[in-house]
Amino acid sequence: MNLDVFDVDYFIEQTRGYVEVVKDLPAEIASREPFKVDCSKRKGHFDYVETVLPALLEHQYISLTPAMNQRRDRNPAYAKASYCQGCYSALRLNKNVESKAVELLQAIPKPFLSLHLRFEPDMVAYSRCSYTGLSSKSMDSIEAARREGRKVLTGDAARLWRNRGKCPLTPSETAFILQALGIPTNTNIYLAAGDGLMELEGFTSVYKNTYTKSSLLTHEAFENMHGNTKAALDYYVSVNSDAYVATFFGNMDKMVTAMRTMQGLQRTLVLSRRAFANYTAAGLAGQQLAKAMWDAHREEYVRGRGSALPEYCFCEFKL
Secondary structure, eight states: OOTTTBOHHHHHHHHTTTOOOOSSOOHHHHTSOOEEEEOTTOOSSBOHHHHTHHHHHHHSOEEEEOOSSBOOTTSOHHHHHHHHIIIIITOOBOHHHHHHHHHHHHHSOSSEEEEEOOOOHHHHHHHTOOOSSOOHHHHHHHHHHOOTTOOOOOHHHHHHHHHTTOSOOOHHHHHHHHHHTTOOTTOEEEEEOOTTOOSTHHHHTTOOOEEOHHHHSOHHHHHTOOHHHHHHHHHHHHHTSSEEEESSOOHHHHHHHHHHHHTTOOOEEEOOHHHHHHHHHTTOOHHHHHHHHHHHHHHHHHHTOTTOSOSSOOTTOOO
8 A cells, every 4th residue: 555645544444354454563573574476477367365375374474466357256255345345445545645636626627527548658668569650759758668678569460469459549549539439529628647648739639628737736736746646636536527538447447447336436438449459450440430439339338337347246245
């Protein structure tokens, strides 16, 4: 848990009876180095009971890097209840960050849509995708962010990768899809995004009522914030927005969509990069592409819940 962002005392209080949480380690443990268990690189749905529990029983004290996807179907009801309590009911921002988040939320014209747009240099470099039509400044930024072993894919490998939906949507592609979904161009849009977003004019030239943290907060307040606080503000605003749209289903998107679902806020949608890639690869453009993108999102858009709701919800269980 990030101590600079979340209310730790509230978390401890709300999880009491589910799991014991302490701020300081007992002296006999604190003097030892924990046994490191890294689950972050595991593929598919990860089972903690099979992999982590034996290490915990053997070493008693472990440092855990969590897995992105976890199996929960085999967990007992009380474990599922503890998971839900910790991830939803027990999580809230600390008072300092929350006051900034409330100030930001109040400054946004209503109603508004929160858009989590990902097209930063490191994001694009990591994807290994190639793009045409980007400015030389954007291309230089991408190259500067590219690390060894992250060379741009070419040929059949590049086409397969893109058609699997692995390439981030550009701001102009995002604007096209939102128009295809019938979202008016005069919609108030809060841009939940990190620093260094590239090619933004491709979006703001279409959706002109676009707002950011830097445009709504004072220069001094914005400059004094570190990255975690900025992300926390985006999270708070997105959870409390009239509608939420994500161009990528990363950690923040999973948290926001799940929290909105728990609160009954159903206007939540994750755009399909796979559908856009496949239809453009098939040669669709203009109105044909717009219709295809509407069809691809129709069911989730009409339901208004997108990827937020799981097939089943186990948070009804109480200890």
